Amino acid sequence: MTSRSSLDQHEQSLLRTYVRSEVVVVYKTKEAFGGLSNMASGYPLHINGVRILTTEALYQACRFPHTPEVQRDIIGQHSPMTAKMKSKPHRKTTRPDWYEVRHKIMRWCLRVKLAQNYEEFGRLLLLTCDKSIVEQSRKDDFWGARLADEAGDTLVGQNVLGRLLMELREKLKEDAEGVLKTVPPLGIPDFLLLNKPIERVTANSSSDSQRPQSELF
Numbered sequence: 001m002t003s004r005s006s007l008d009q010h011e012q013s014l015l016r017t018y019v020r021s022e023v024v025v026v027y028k029t030k031e032a033f034g035g036l037s038n039m040a041s042g043y044p045l046h047i048n049g050v051r052i053l054t055t056e057a058l059y060q061a062c063r064f065p066h067t068p069e070v071q072r073d074i075i076g077q078h079s080p081m082t083a084k085m086k087s088k089p090h091r092k093t094t095r096p097d098w099y100e101v102r103h104k105i106m107r108w109c110l111r112v113k114l115a116q117n118y119e120e121f122g123r124l125l126l127l128t129c130d131k132s133i134v135e136q137s138r139k140d141d142f143w144g145a146r147l148a149d150e151a152g153d154t155l156v157g158q159n160v161l162g163r164l165l166m167e168l169r170e171k172l173k174e175d176a177e178g179v180l181k182t183v184p185p186l187g188i189p190d191f192l193l194l195n196k197p198i199e200r201v202t203a204n205s206s207s208d209s210q211r212p213q214s215e216l217f
């Protein structure tokens with residue numbers, strides 16, 4: 001059995017250190033690069049014809065393929081933070097392989113955000129040039145990175161979200177053919193939304209993707 005301390009050591013080895021003033025920081029959605037956050041509104045998504053307002057809501061809904069009523073509640077929220085909060089009481093019914101698949105699911109969610117908001121989200125991603133992208137978080141050093149000390153300039157974390165965004169940006173730089181406007185379904189079991197297998201996503205699955213979110217209600 002793996003001991004707690006060796007697990008801690010493994011987690012520690014995955015941590016990265018960033019100099020805050022040298023990277024693109026994703027922190028508040030209203031800031032310059034806030035659109036890169038999963039909490040950002042204005043990048044609507046359509047999965048199997050169902051409108052979902054943010055990648056946060058989509059990601060959280062993906063926890064619960066076996067409880068469509070929970071998915072419906074999550075994606076029905078106007079606020080992405082509330083969508084996340086709605087998932088919390090149901091965490092025990094999260095798909096059992098969540099920790100093996102969540103990274104792939106997040107990569108897929110970001111692909112969907114780009115496919116259906118290719119101009120706006122793509123432009124923001126490319127504006128980051130070759131810089132590191134880091135989601136600053138107060139608590140979460142898996143998806144993001146935390147300030148090493150409140151006064152300092154050092155962010156420490158696995159920054160998995162930031163790294164997925166950088167991976168996508170590099171693919172986008174090569175995407176002269178617009179291949180990223182289509183996203184195949186993930187090859188994982190029970191990849192379901194509201195009881196239906198999640199289908200291929202295309203830019204055209206969302207005819208209103210260029211309209212402001214305020215017009216979508």
Ligand SMILES: Nc1c(N[C@@H]2O[C@H](COP(=O)(O)O)[C@@H](O)[C@H]2O)[nH]c(=O)[nH]c1=O
Binds near residue numbers: 038
């Ligand atoms: N940005 C941001 C958060 N971080 C987001 O939370 C998601 C992961 O949630 P989970 O793994 O279920 O805890 C992921 O999209 C990550 O970017 N959480 C917050 O409570 N507030 C926030 O402003």
